[in-house]
Amino acid sequence: MEENVVMAKAIVLAGQAIGAGLAMIAGIGPGIGEGYAVGKAIETIGRQPEVKGDATKTMFIGCAVAETTGIYGFIVGLLLLFLNPFLKYLG
Amino acid sequence: MRYSRIFSERKEDKLTNIEVQGPRVSFVIPIGNGIAITESVVIGWALIIIIAIICKVLTANLKKVPETKRQVVAEWAVSFVNDMVADAMGPKLVFFAPYIATIFVYALLGALVSMLGLRSMTADISVTLTWAVMTFVIITFYKIKSDGILGYLKGFLSPIFLMAPMNVISEVSLPVSMAFRMFGNVAGGMIITALVYGALSAATSALGLSIPILTVGIPAVLSAYFDLFSGVIQSYVFIMLTMINVGMATGEDS
Numbered sequence: 001m002e003e004n005v006v007m008a009k010a011i012v013l014a015g016q017a018i019g020a021g022l023a024m025i026a027g028i029g030p031g032i033g034e035g036y037a038v039g040k041a042i043e044t045i046g047r048q049p050e051v052k053g054d055a056t057k058t059m060f061i062g063c064a065v066a067e068t069t070g071i072y073g074f075i076v077g078l079l080l081l082f083l084n085p086f087l088k089y090l091g
Numbered sequence: 092m093r094y095s096r097i098f099s100e101r102k103e104d105k106l107t108n109i110e111v112q113g114p115r116v117s118f119v120i121p122i123g124n125g126i127a128i129t130e131s132v133v134i135g136w137a138l139i140i141i142i143a144i145i146c147k148v149l150t151a152n153l154k155k156v157p158e159t160k161r162q163v164v165a166e167w168a169v170s171f172v173n174d175m176v177a178d179a180m181g182p183k184l185v186f187f188a189p190y191i192a193t194i195f196v197y198a199l200l201g202a203l204v205s206m207l208g209l210r211s212m213t214a215d216i217s218v219t220l221t222w223a224v225m226t227f228v229i230i231t232f233y234k235i236k237s238d239g240i241l242g243y244l245k246g247f248l249s250p251i252f253l254m255a256p257m258n259v260i261s262e263v264s265l266p267v268s269m270a271f272r273m274f275g276n277v278a279g280g281m282i283i284t285a286l287v288y289g290a291l292s293a294a295t296s297a298l299g300l301s302i303p304i305l306t307v308g309i310p311a312v313l314s315a316y317f318d319l320f321s322g323v324i325q326s327y328v329f330i331m332l333t334m335i336n337v338g339m340a341t342g343e344d345s
Contacts, residue, residue, distance in 0.1 A: 061328060
């Protein structure tokens with residue numbers, strides 16, 4: 001009986017670890033998006049060096065906004081890893 | 092029984108012994124069930140006192156033509172924030188500058204206290220969510236002020252009434268995303284630094300070295316990136332988004 005409970009716990013923990021890993025797939029999107037944004041900003045600065053300040057400022061804000069989805073995935077991963085939210089359903 | 096050994100071993104494992112928790116409770120005020128005062132609140136009040144003292148010192152006996160260095164510094168700081176707000180929100184909304192400056196200085200110092208070995212204040216979701224909700228209240232106030240309460244409510248039904256749930260979600264997601272962005276960045280940096288530090292100390296003990304050589308330089312680089320760079324950028328982004336959103340809500344775009 002005790003072994004069953006421990007087994008169930010192990011399955012839940014394994015699921016959480018896999019889920020945390022899968023949640024970090026969300027990092028792909030912001031990586032590509034921010035790289036594209038920075039590339040475009042550099043292109044703009046190369047073409048018009050006089051707008052360097054504005055372009056950099058706007059780029060940082062755009063990067064921060066694009067980062068949000070990645071941060072969401074990261075927070076889900078953190079919750080799964082450190083909070084063990086599903087263990088309580090084992091009773 | 093076989094599996095329970097795994098769990099008992101897991102607790103003694105060096106790598107999983109890293110403390111990744113919310114802010115500790117510093118003390119409890121004995122009112123009612125007891126109000127728990129966390130580290131973030133204590134650090135926050137310490138910062139408020141420090142900032143107040145700095146402001147008091149910088150603005151002591153001002154002259155029309157600056158004679159002292161501290162007046163020059165104070166004037167530079169004020170005109171810097173004023174110019175930034177006028178640039179982002181338009182010259183009519185410069186009266187927001189004190190609010191923006193308050194959040195900026197508070198967030199900046201709150202993130203930078205981690206350089207002193209304290210827990211970063213913005214790595215607490217309560218702190219960032221408080222600021223985000225404050226901004227949300229201001230945004231809603233100005234939306235209602237410019238459109239009227241009926242116009243504001245009607246805005247949820249555009250383009251057609253079926254979109255109302257979507258509009259509500261997009262409205263609420265603004266403070267949530269602002270809070271989580273800042274929290275996630277700073278807390279993530281803190282956790283990654285802690286994990287790398289734990290891994291390096293585990294690696295040194297695995298190599299059989301008694302002196303933790305590997306933990307000397309590498310965590311400092313990470314700390315410089317996550318605490319310094321990320322803290323400053325996130326504070327800047329937070330006030331920038333505040334200014335842009337409030338500016339859009341007032342309908343007076345520059």
